[in-house]
Amino acid sequence: MFRDRIDAGRQLSEKLMKFKEEDVVVLAIPRGGLPLGAIVAKTLEAPLDVALTKKIGHPSNKEFAIGAVSLDDIVLTNTMGVTQGYITEETKHIREKLLKRHDEYYKKRLPQNVKNKTVIIVDDGIATGNTLLATIELVSKQRPKKIIVAIPVAPNSAIKKLENTQKIDEVICLQVPYSFQAVGQFYEDFYQVSDQEAIQILEEANTSVKTNL
Template identity: 65%
Template sequence: MGHLYENRNDAGKQLGEQLKEFLGQDIVVLAIPRGGLPVGAEVARFLKAPLDVALTKKIGHPYHREYAVGAVSLDSVVLSETETIPRVYIEEEISRIRETLRKRQDQYYKKRKPVPLVDKVVIVVDDGIATGNTLLATVQLVSKQHPAKIIVAIPVAPLQAVHMLEALPQVDEVICLATPMNFRAVGQFYLHFYQVSDEEAIRILEEVNATNP
């Protein structure tokens, strides 16, 4: 299977088109940093909505860091029940990840406060998902803030991950543009798939929110 998207901006524009039914509603676009930000920026521009970040991060498997066995936010943890991983590893990862998230929170919220999510239609955006564990934690985190609806919107994911998210009671709808069969990694479906830096992520947030007051 070839590339589906030229880059994250291209994916975000295509995703925005699929979300046009939400135009005019009380929306917050919540991007998963850092790769979700260029995608979320295009969605937020299209829907004329504020853009914010979901401060969550996956816990990688000790022998295969890309494979998520759970995810962490500043105040919650989700762990896969199918994996037997030493408790000490998990606890060390949680504290290490939370340290990163705290730094990120300080960087991202230097000039502004998080957008309140209560009674909003929250559209959670990433550049794609492999296992769905990071999104699982994000959804649980968001639902604690009592939004009106949670919509998960992603350019690409394996079908089983989409089904897992659709089965979550907190999720109202999952919009996924493509569910290819031979899914190895999100990056394989992008022609250009580079690491998004914190500096770029902050710039994107500031730019979008300056034009979408």
Template identity: 55%
Template sequence: MMFHNREDAANQLIIALKQFRHENAVVLAIPRGGVPLGKKISEALHFPLDISLIKKIGHPANKEFAIGAVGLEDEFFTETERTVSRDYVDEEIDKVREKLQKRYHQYMGDRHPVSLKNKTVIIVDDGVATGSTLLATVQMVQHQDAAKIIVAVPVGAPAAIRKLRTVADDVICLETPTDFRAVGQFYENFEQVNDREVIEMLH
């Protein structure tokens, strides 16, 4: 299946997500590409919309090797974190969280993040390649006592979708093509979403 653009992908996801329309739910969009889909889905199903901002923390000896991730209000770490000094971890958490808070304010203004406690949380992105961002997002949402976590994407690499199914309560993925190489491969129009567009959608 080829999606015309993100709006077309959102319209098709809305059909699949109507089964949750009577739940106490929140749509959590992954900036920037997930925001156009999240906005359309939240409006169609009358759910509040928020964004998820997460940044991984790398090992001091190899920044590419993630030892955990930090969100606006929570963080989680792998077992490897125990081999790293607490001072390093605390310093990285403070540094990353300050950047995330500035970015959240840039996108959302003075609004506070929506409480996810006891909610059905629908995490939305425009596609999944490795799944690392969505996996980290699911783990972060779990720490916020969500009642149910649903990942909703138009297209994803089969291996990434399999991984997500092991951590989320449900994964709605319209297409898992075996020839997956990149998300943009399945969109006729996959122009980058910029910060200005995200801000306009969220206000």
């Protein structure tokens, strides 16, 4: 059990210290991954950026991911009984939201160049791993040196799915509980991170990196 995302971020940072001497870029999954990503980035003295992806929910249960979408890619799983029309419409709506978020996050800066760098993808936890798969597809096209996935908690099924993805070099997870229903059950405080807070975290983290250079 983690007190909050700050606690989880600190614990995760300890496991990632071995990457401090590498050329690292931390990519957080917004919005919940940003408080953790900021701590990891500060600890490793690395820039922080966001990985813009969003899950496609099942038509009868939006919380159940049948895949995930980024601005450039789509990964689909568990689509039995789901029409192509639904997938097309959902993809369109999701990309409209991602584009809006992209414009908000990059008002004052450009995305980080991850080519030949160690990319550490951080989230506050994962349930199925499907959203991360789209992120990994997107990041791998930018030809990083290696891709590390770092999360506080996930079920064993999701960890195995990620470990079977050849594009990931390492998966670091603090807790792999036997009984897993939702990420939030492993946090005492799992408040929703707002867009305003996410933007502020991102700006402050990168101001700090510039100051330290």
